[in-house]
Amino acid sequence: MGRAPCCDKANVKKGPWSPDEDTKLKAYMEKNGTGTRGNWISLPQKIGLKRCGKSCRLRWLNYLRPNIKHGGFTEEEDNLICNLYKSIGSRWSIIAGKLPGRTDNDIKNYWNTRLKKKLLGKQRREQEARFNYTWPHQPFALQDVANPSQDHLNEQESLASLKVQTAGERFSYDLQQKKYGLFATSKRSISNGIFYDTDVSFTQDKMGENSVNMLTSSTYSSFLTSSCPPMTSDCCGVDITAGNTFQELEKIRVEMDYNFPQQLDGLENLSIPEMVNCCSVYPPMISNYEAFQEIPHDFSFDKSSSIALRQDHGASKL
């Protein structure tokens, strides 16, 4: 049983507001203000609008109220939004609070349609300059688990024995987006030179009874070191991040394609090696704000092996 609707949906107008409706709402608000609790719900009836109270509130706050600015974001505003997003994420109302005359909705739209791309492009250029490396062209970072010194084996020859050594952050549950599928890593931390991607990939309650169960995993720890055991999980399943073979990943991808076709984020057309390549090093193709965080500065990129290394811990390849 769902919760009761806030208004009678059948008798409520939806869609764009007419000038007449705007005039009525504006006149009332300028005369009375929002006042006390309960005003929005009862307001449409008072002024003869066939609108939901929440719709009136939104229209007033985002469009009709005085001193609202639309469009024409300045460079200063761009920088402020980017910096705030990096530090607090998608807290649009708080960000809007720092930008007089801007609404959270406007800022959200502006971020999603323009600023995100702008910032990502800038970050990518900076990182390419820093590593003197062009991101999309790195070869796969593979390792023969039985013989760790043998990087770059031909995956066609021994695919089954090759394990994905790279980040795998595409396969995760995005805590920000609350979505399953191929998304940026949910949380990354570094300890003793080892990266940990905390990925809640699939859980039983969301997957449904006919789906495979996959679990919370701590990526690199699973085979790079025994000192950091994988995180525990209350459901058993398959670790779909680092440590999986390509064949295992391919199987998972097919499952995901079937169960979550909307959420593959464009990667469904890539081969598994391409997908892994896509997310093997920063910057991943992001969907949440953590991907905009600074790369730790003790991080370098080994162009010969295309593996990211922490400078003080060369043995801990990623």
Place this chain on the structure above:
DNA sequence: AAAACGGCCAACCGCCAGGTA
């Protein structure tokens, strides 16, 4: 010329926290 595509943005949806009866 028209169909397809993609960007933009207003508006909607549903969840949640906090206030109130």
Place this chain on the structure above:
DNA sequence: CTACCTGGCGGTTGGCCGTTT
């Protein structure tokens, strides 16, 4: 204390419109 209600919020949708094919 608790159930209910409202406002606030972030994510998402859908329609409009300009551009490309």
